[in-house]
Amino acid sequence: MNEESRVPTEPIRATAHTSLSIAASYLLVLTDLIIFVFSFVLAFALIHETFGPGDIHWFAGFNFNPPASTGQSFIWKGMPTPMWNDFYPYVTGILIPLPIIRFLVMSRLQLYRIRGEISLLEDAIETFRGVTIGSILLIVVAFSLGGGRGETQLLTSRRVFPVDWMICMAGCIGSRALFRTAQKGARRAGHNLAPVILVGRGKQAEMIHDEIRNNPVLGYRIVHVVDADGGDPDLEKHLATLPGLIAETGAQEVFFASSKITQKELFPVVMNSGWDVQFKAVPDLLGLRPKKVDITRLSNVPLLEIFVDPLRGANGAMKRVLDLTVALSALVLLAIPMLVIAIWIKIDSKGPAIFKQTRMGLDFRPFPFFKFRSMRTDVDHKRHEEFMKQVIQFGEGKVDEQTGKKIFKEADDPRITRIGKFI
Structure with missing residues (x-):
């Protein structure tokens, strides 16, 4: 490898990269701080008993000449006075520690890191962890300090926190998705x-x-x-x-x-x-993908653990929840068509509607596979077995007489049922 011919030296752009990374990191922090505060204020407004459709415009600004009966020097425009009176103690009790707590948690999880590879899924998972941990710590702080409120008002705050968590979660994940998408575009253009x-x-x-x-x-x-x-x-x-x-x-x-x-x-x-x-x-990973290798140790001796499942622990649990949610949703939507197909299979030929088979998955791990039966159960399989022996032994399929191309499955397999050709 020739260093002079392969790669040029560009010190000016290196300095530009540092400035751009710092600016991008500060922008991400500022966006999060706004979301942290806004999510709690919006959550309080949404669940407050006096909040109604006509009060949504209270974010517009201040009214510095409220009625004397309010006893306040200023209030939000359009905001009912009881709501401001209830919200005011939260300013010192919660709104001040709230952004600090969440920022420290997100920083600890390295969610303001600009360098390195971008993964929207990993970002979403880590953001979920950060917002959840921050919300739990916020609840502990709020109820320890009492927020300057009595027991009756604390009942109201209990309803605020779950709504605040959901709004903050959606805001942080959404803003990071937009930020990472823009970051990808900038990198393709030679920046960052x-x-x-x-x-x-x-x-x-x-x-x-x-x-x-x-x-x-x-x-x-x-x-x-x-x-x-x-x-x-x-x-x-x-x-x-x-x-x-x-x-x-x-x-x-x-x-x-x-x-x-x-x-x-x-x-x-x-x-x-x-x-x-x-x-x-x-390191030398023995030709394996990096995500399939993990570094462990035996006392002071480093070890490479190979064929590691990249989705372990919290990441694996999140992936499992996502899989089950999508699968159950699809099952509900497709329940009637699947029932019709199952009945059609039973009418078309003898045998079960569902066929179970053991297949080989990632890293050669076997798993049970379920599918609609598409073949007859009362047909001799010797012809198919001979065909597959030829494919496995010689790596050669049967030549299609019409196209001249090699095929690795029988086009005129007599085992396939009428509905099997359809599905």
């Missing part, structure tokens, strides 16, 4: 790409280089390649140039696509490059 230096040679280095070059949505841009590997006689010389290259290009991350570079060789580079630079090593 973190500058990186790639160190290494061979298949791993080529793979990283091509992946970053072909997928700008990942959020990286290689500004320099150091064509070196462990065992090279000039390795220390190449690594010694890294601190200067980092300062020159404005690189924020360094990828080591080599497992042969030792800790002794890396330590001086890390110590002389500044603490704001991230160093990452590309």
Whole structure:
């Protein structure tokens, strides 16, 4: 890999990327803070006993000359005085700690991270966790402080929190979906790409280089390649140039696509490059997809756990809930057509309407598969078995006489029923 011909150095755009990332992060924080406060105010307004269709315009502004009977120096325009009186204690009791609590939780879950790969599903799951944890902490704080309210008024606040949680959830997930969509578009246009230096040679280095070059949505841009590997006689010389290259290009991350570079060789580079630079090593994953591998440890020995289910724990539970919701909804909508098909199958031929079969799924895991029966149960299967032996043994299908193309299933299979040809 030739570093001069493969990748140019672009220090000016690296600086522009840093400024753009900071601005985008601040914009996301500001949007969340507005949603945090607005969701609670709207939730209170929606469930308040005096809130009606004619009072929706109370968000329009202030009335600085209210009737003297209100005892207030100003009130919201159109907002009933009892509602303002009930809401006022929440300002100090809840509205002040509310954005702080939720912001700290969301920051802890790294939901304001601009770098790296974008996944709308993972964003939605992490946002669900963040808003839920923040709402629980908010309830604890509110009921500990009492919000300056008595027991009767606390009954009202209990109704506010679930509505606030739902509004905040919808707002945060929706705003992040819009933000991430805009971020993808910006990355495709060459913006919001973190500058990186790639160190290494061979298949791993080529793979990283091509992946970053072909997928700008990942959020990286290689500004320099150091064509070196462990065992090279000039390795220390190449690594010694890294601190200067980092300062020159404005690189924020360094990828080591080599497992042969030792800790002794890396330590001086890390110590002389500044603490704001991230160093990452590309491990050998045995040809497996990264999402199917997890890093564990045995005492102080790192281990790679292979064939890992990427949807575990909370993510797996969320995926299961989503699957069941979609499946049950589809089952309700398609119940009548499915019943008609089942009756038709029973009338057309003898045998059960539903056929059960064990099939091989992801990572060669067997699972039970249910489908409408499309074949007869009283027909000899030897012809089909001989055909499949030929396909499995030689990898060759039967040549279709009309099209001349190879087919891997029998077009005139006598086992298929009349409705089987339809479904």
